[in-house]
Amino acid sequence: MLNQVVLVGRLTEDPEIMSHENGKKTSSVVLAVQRTYKNTDGIYETDFIRCILWNVVAENTCVYCHKGDLVGVKGLIKTSSYEDKDGNKKYATDVVAEKITFLSSKPKEEK
Numbered sequence: 001m002l003n004q005v006v007l008v009g010r011l012t013e014d015p016e017i018m019s020h021e022n023g024k025k026t027s028s029v030v031l032a033v034q035r036t037y038k039n040t041d042g043i044y045e046t047d048f049i050r051c052i053l054w055n056v057v058a059e060n061t062c063v064y065c066h067k068g069d070l071v072g073v074k075g076l077i078k079t080s081s082y083e084d085k086d087g088n089k090k091y092a093t094d095v096v097a098e099k100i101t102f103l104s105s106k107p108k109e110e111k
Helices: 055-064
Strands: 005-011 025-038 044-054 070-083 089-102
Touching: 005 044, 025 055, 044 055, 044 070, 055 089
Parallel strands: 044 089
Antiparallel strands: 005 025, 005 070, 025 044, 070 089
16 A cells, blocks of 8 residues: 655745644645646646644744745645534545655845
8 A cells, every 4th residue: 555645836824833732743834736737728727735744844844934935745645534513524635744845945145
């Protein structure tokens, strides 16, 4: 069996770190990933994919990345379900990041 996903996209907002009672740190980011083909109107569509980051990966991403930065994510797909406030069953699909590669170059410093 294999559950592996690789994505390259842009962060839709600045990542924020959250600390849990057990000492673990996490961050949830949304990656805008453009499709490789055009739709019938000749436009590239974009998927918005939520990625869950843990511990050091979350910390480093929050320190070094900002909204609009290009990142590569290697991870696995995790599905879950829950009941909303009206008792309806809802499903969620997320990517749990194992590794993030920062692909945006740092802006040149002014002299």
